[in-house]
Amino acid sequence: MRRTEIAAILKESRPGTEVTVMGWVRAFRSNRFIALNDGSCFDTIQVVVDFERFDEEFLKKINFHACISATGKLVESQGAGQSVEIVADKIELLGECNPEEYALQPKRMTMEYLREKAHFRIRTNTFSSVFRIRHAVAFAVHKYFNDNGYYYIHTPIVTGSDAEGAGEMFRVTTLDVGNPPRTENGAINWKEDFFGKSTNLTVSGQLQGEIAALALGKIYTFGPTFRAEKSFTPRHLAEFWMIEPEVAFFDIHDNMDLAGDFVKFLINHILDNYLPDLEFLDDRIKQAEKNMKQEERRPMGLIDMLRFVVENDFERITYTEAIRILQNSKPYKKGNFQFPVEWGKDLQSEHERYLVEKHFQKPVIVRDYPKAIKAFYMRENDGTEPGKETVAAMDVLFPYIGEVIGGSQREERHSKLIERIHEQGIPEEDLWWYIELRKFGGCPHSGFGLGFERMVQFITGMGNIRDVIPFPRAAGSAEF
């Protein structure tokens, strides 16, 4: 089928030529003006219909989200806004869309409702903008790393290890769950499972990424990761995508430099190439905030916020400084934090948001967390007081989102790593290959993981992470 994409028409706009466009009807006003969108860009093109030349019954079928093909001459547009429009010679109905039965309507629908209609929601302005941007962020990830000499490594999705040591894994098995084979002492005999051992979906590609970094120098992964955590928050998914660079000869400070440079590049790429989508999303937030109290509104519009983030350095503080700031804060003194603020306890989302949104009012990188609350692979800092041991871990915290990046310098010292693995009760034999990397040709190295959906959430301003992935997977929900 020959057609011209609307993006191409609006870019070149040569009045006088005949074109065929195909797409979904966004509106049909006065039996005369069809706003048609084909997904190639944010804008619609106007198809002008001389209703006397078309059958009345036929025109009745040009409903919201019906799919049509329209052929006609491009002419300069009379109305404001668009440069050209199409005067229709021929219109074909490719797919009817009966408004009596169709799930969507040309009016405001709630995000919750649209989530249940994930097979149609991509046709709305909001979701088509979000998913165009999601694509573009993914493209920018590859562009950034490729242009900076990093190699893309595909790490496995099925693994036998728990990279985070947090036990939040989905098991992968072909055993009969109702009647699994047993060992002599009655335990499930995983040796009889498909892979000859117990396996799960990966929670992170980091450990395999380290293998590659200790050979290729600079690598990154970009793949799906899975966490069986029952977090019903607007920032957690059970299936999400993560980008994990891993770099040989990088310490924690190099790692923080990379994190800042990388996320700024991603945001700039969208500001430079997807402004109409961003403007729409920015406006959408402003409309929604009209009914909110002043203190609930964002201090800045979406685009202003994105510009602010790329133009300013991220604040860098240690965990110990963060605790001190929080303990001196108004909400702490008034008892308004729900969770305790105490050296040794993990920072909760309310604490992170206070630091970023209230105290510094810009992205913050917190580093040097207590060893006891962090993963086994993080490098223990030298020269800490007994009982106050820290690791060279870093989290990048963003407004509204909280943690977008978690990373660390890795423990490259063989004996220290073994010690941590034992302390955390992790079976050494699961990680034999990871441990050997410290024995044979090891070196200092660092890396981090960027939560792809959280980044897309920040750039699009969407309130819920389930609305930036086409088919969200979360506890209790795996439709589509």
Ligand code: 4AD
């Ligand atoms: O902080 P996390 O758990 O770090 C790691 O997995 C490391 N192995 C990364 C590394 O050093 N290579 O996860 C990294 C990021 C978080 O900062 C967050 O943005 C995102 O992944 N993330 C989630 N995003 C959506 N839903 C979830 N359940 C997430 N859990 C983590």
Ligand code: MG
């Ligand atoms: Mg983390």
